[in-house]
Amino acid sequence: MFDIGLNLTSSQFARDRDEVVDRAFAAGVKGLLLTGTSLEESRQAQQFAQRYTRCWSTAGVHPHDSSQWTSGSAEALYALAQTEQVAAIGECGLDFNRNFSTPAEQERAFTAQLALAAELEMPVFMHCRDAHTRFLALLDPWLDKLPGGVLHCFTGSREEAQDCLDRGLYLGITGWVCDERRGLALRELLPHIPADRLLIETDAPYLLPRDMPQKPKSRRNEPAYLGHILERVAHWRGEETEWLEGQTDNNVRLLFGLQF
Structure with missing residues (x-):
């Protein structure tokens, strides 16, 4: 299992960050992709x-942090992207x-980061909420210049999913799908x-799966719970958990070029 979306820079992990990572690997997680959402958090x-x-x-x-974008932002991200740890440009996109x-x-x-990803030939890690049409309009001119991309924490409609799939994008599924109040359409x-x-992905510390058999004392999500999400997704897809684990791991290797 590989968690493609973990906000390890969150203050919710400040007191026990080492233990959170240890618990994830003890639970069978093979790798973690830590999300950068601003210049400072990308550095962290x-x-x-x-x-x-x-x-x-x-x-x-x-x-959310796009108002902080300046002429020097692309240069700062470019420098970070030269390090061996950075596997994608993002989290970028639109949230209306x-x-x-x-x-x-x-x-x-968003457009500046798409241009940067194209220049660096790196995949993009994207966000879209209530902006589907405009998101695609800005993304489309760059698709043939990008090696790939994922729309993380996908919660849209079947039509929106198909629009993304038609463009060759990957879709990231979180514990949102385990929510009996608002995740049923995604489940279907x-x-x-x-x-x-x-x-x-977990998108931890957010989106703790609501249907976990043993509820944690804290409402904080952790990458250690990725196995529960994988098992439920496999169940609703009618697939063996082990098979889907291998397939999603392979997808990570193909999109991000990681070895784990």
Whole structure:
């Protein structure tokens, strides 16, 4: 199992970060991709990836932080991307749900990061919420210049999923699918995602799976719970857990070029 989305820089992990990583590997996780969501957190994620074995990171600016994008941001990300720990550009994209940064600021930062990924020939780790049409309009001109990309924490409709799959994107599935209140639509479309386009992630510390048989005392999600997500996704897809584990691990190797 490989967790493609872990926010290890979160303050929620400040007191026991080492133990969180240890528990993940003890639970059978083979590797972790640590998400960078701002310049500072991208630097921290790269440093943590350097510190822990079988860890890599992304380098990017989340749409929420797009207002911080400056002329020097691309240069800073470029420098980070030269390190062996950084496996993708992102988390980048659009989020028109909260608009912590204006749509114009988000579009500028997203396009700049797509250009950087194309220049570096690196995959992109992307975010899209309530912005599907505009997200695709900005992404489409870059698709033939990028080696690949994943829309992480996918929670959209079957039509939106198909739009992404038609473009060769991978879809990242989180514990959202384990939520009986808001994850049922995503659960129903799971069988329609080709196995060679599926990735799994926790997005920890967020999105603790609600259907875990033994509820943790804390509501904090951890990468150690990735196995539960994998098992439930395999169940709803009608596949053997071990087979899907091998397939998603292979997908990680193909998209990010990682060896683990």
